[in-house]
Amino acid sequence: MKLLVVEDEALLRHHLYSRLGEQGHVVDAVANAEEALYRAEEYHHDLAVIDLGLPGINGLDLIRQLRSQGKSFPILILTARGNWQDKVEGLACGADDYVVKPFQFEELEARLNALLRRSSGFIQATIEAGPLQLDLNRKQALMDGCGMQLTAYEYRILEYLMRHQQQVVAKERLIEQLYPDDEERDPNVIEVLVGRLRRKLDNGNGFKPIETVRGQGYLFTERCR
Ligand code: CA
Numbered sequence: 001m002k003l004l005v006v007e008d009e010a011l012l013r014h015h016l017y018s019r020l021g022e023q024g025h026v027v028d029a030v031a032n033a034e035e036a037l038y039r040a041e042e043y044h045h046d047l048a049v050i051d052l053g054l055p056g057i058n059g060l061d062l063i064r065q066l067r068s069q070g071k072s073f074p075i076l077i078l079t080a081r082g083n084w085q086d087k088v089e090g091l092a093c094g095a096d097d098y099v100v101k102p103f104q105f106e107e108l109e110a111r112l113n114a115l116l117r118r119s120s121g122f123i124q125a126t127i128e129a130g131p132l133q134l135d136l137n138r139k140q141a142l143m144d145g146c147g148m149q150l151t152a153y154e155y156r157i158l159e160y161l162m163r164h165q166q167q168v169v170a171k172e173r174l175i176e177q178l179y180p181d182d183e184e185r186d187p188n189v190i191e192v193l194v195g196r197l198r199r200k201l202d203n204g205n206g207f208k209p210i211e212t213v214r215g216q217g218y219l220f221t222e223r224c225r
Pocket of ligand 1: 007008009051052053054
């Protein structure tokens, strides 16, 4: 998933950037609301983590602006201990959940994963589609109960398509799932990865859940639950 992290404390921002990156996310980490608004305008994000105490435009105003621009991704706020008014106001402005500083990374991760699951309509930590099962916590794909050998990139593409089942996903959107924005973006890479993924999914069993929609992108056609 592509995440937007807005935190002015450099050390914490870096920590979030690297830990969330290790969890398989592509992270846009910025220090202020102005930069966050620019990134949100320019790129598609699946979730935002926003510190409320920001210099300049504060976190609450940032959330208001994002929501008024129609950004509907889940927002997790970071608040200072004891400041219950902030939490209430944050949730009222359109945030979905909060974590109180200082926090354990595991707590943030658990809340973030729960928000991502809910936003794609899956309540369980697994998604099933025919013989295929995705374990969202372990980041593993199982075919007929056996672990599939997918690379990290193949897994990310598969997870993204399954989370957006029955919707056409543009290649550019998939590229954003793999690379931070400043790296080279080559749509051919996506074609190669999707080709490999299809071969692994259709291991002689005729399972072909990924359809190409000419000129638009890819569609995961199998019903997921
Ligand atoms: Ca702060």
